[in-house]
Amino acid sequence: MLRVEGLTVRAGEGRVTQDVSFEVAEDRLTCLIGPSGCGKTSVLKWLAGVLAPSLAATGRLSIDGAPATTPDRRIAYQPQQDALLPWLIVAENAALGLSIRGRRRAEAREAVTPLLASFGLAGTEDAFPAALSGGMRQRAAFLRTIVQDSRFVLLDEPFSALDAVTRLSMQDWLAARLDEVPRGILMVTHDLHEATRLADRILVMAARPGRIVADITIDTPRGDRTEAALAGTRSHLKTRLLEETP
Numbered sequence: 001m002l003r004v005e006g007l008t009v010r011a012g013e014g015r016v017t018q019d020v021s022f023e024v025a026e027d028r029l030t031c032l033i034g035p036s037g038c039g040k041t042s043v044l045k046w047l048a049g050v051l052a053p054s055l056a057a058t059g060r061l062s063i064d065g066a067p068a069t070t071p072d073r074r075i076a077y078q079p080q081q082d083a084l085l086p087w088l089i090v091a092e093n094a095a096l097g098l099s100i101r102g103r104r105r106a107e108a109r110e111a112v113t114p115l116l117a118s119f120g121l122a123g124t125e126d127a128f129p130a131a132l133s134g135g136m137r138q139r140a141a142f143l144r145t146i147v148q149d150s151r152f153v154l155l156d157e158p159f160s161a162l163d164a165v166t167r168l169s170m171q172d173w174l175a176a177r178l179d180e181v182p183r184g185i186l187m188v189t190h191d192l193h194e195a196t197r198l199a200d201r202i203l204v205m206a207a208r209p210g211r212i213v214a215d216i217t218i219d220t221p222r223g224d225r226t227e228a229a230l231a232g233t234r235s236h237l238k239t240r241l242l243e244e245t246p
């Protein structure tokens, strides 16, 4: 269990977030949703240890009850843009996840190559990112993140750049991957349909300063989440989001 307590992020005199506390459970997907500018990315960046130096943060992080400091190898982070390096081929980009964990380059590449097919990237090993579709780029970025074998994974709007159809298929794809390689995931999204399709738990943030105003658990198994089964939760979530959007 990863726990954040009392996270306040300040930008000069102003507060970006105030007293944000929550847990991310092992093998569960927790969504952080809220209006633009409420501080969702700042929470993720703080957890990843990459908050901009112009922002000051106070708060406590613990994993399994023991204090932790960031960056922590048990936490992997996928930023908002897929951040694939355009001058590296797909296999090298994916291998970067292991290289930053200290694996030798050739060894890292050997380790990721057999995984490409299960990430829908068969045949793209030697392709440059510019030659891939948006969905493929996201899968390559996700492979790079997931091979780090971290217990917790932070995803910042992983599907926001995709068209509606690709987005739906990527959501299904992520749901299937979660069943195969469970992780404690904290995912930022703007999209309440996405949140209710994927999350075990949804934390709703309000803006100015960003704080958590609702905590919604979804018990329906992902495979049984028909439109009808989700209607009540979506309506509740929509009302909360509209209330919190300035």
Ligand SMILES: Nc1ncnc2c1ncn2[C@@H]1O[C@H](COP(=O)(O)OP(=O)(O)OP(=O)(O)O)[C@@H](O)[C@H]1O
Pocket: 011, 016, 034, 035, 036, 037, 038, 039, 040, 041, 042, 043, 052, 054, 055
């Ligand atoms: N480096 C920075 N210096 C000063 N202020 C910043 C910095 N980064 C973010 N902010 C401010 O902090 C607030 C929260 O930004 P953040 O990106 O965390 O919000 P968000 O909820 O992720 O937004 P969005 O949904 O639009 O991506 C915004 O008002 C933003 O202008």
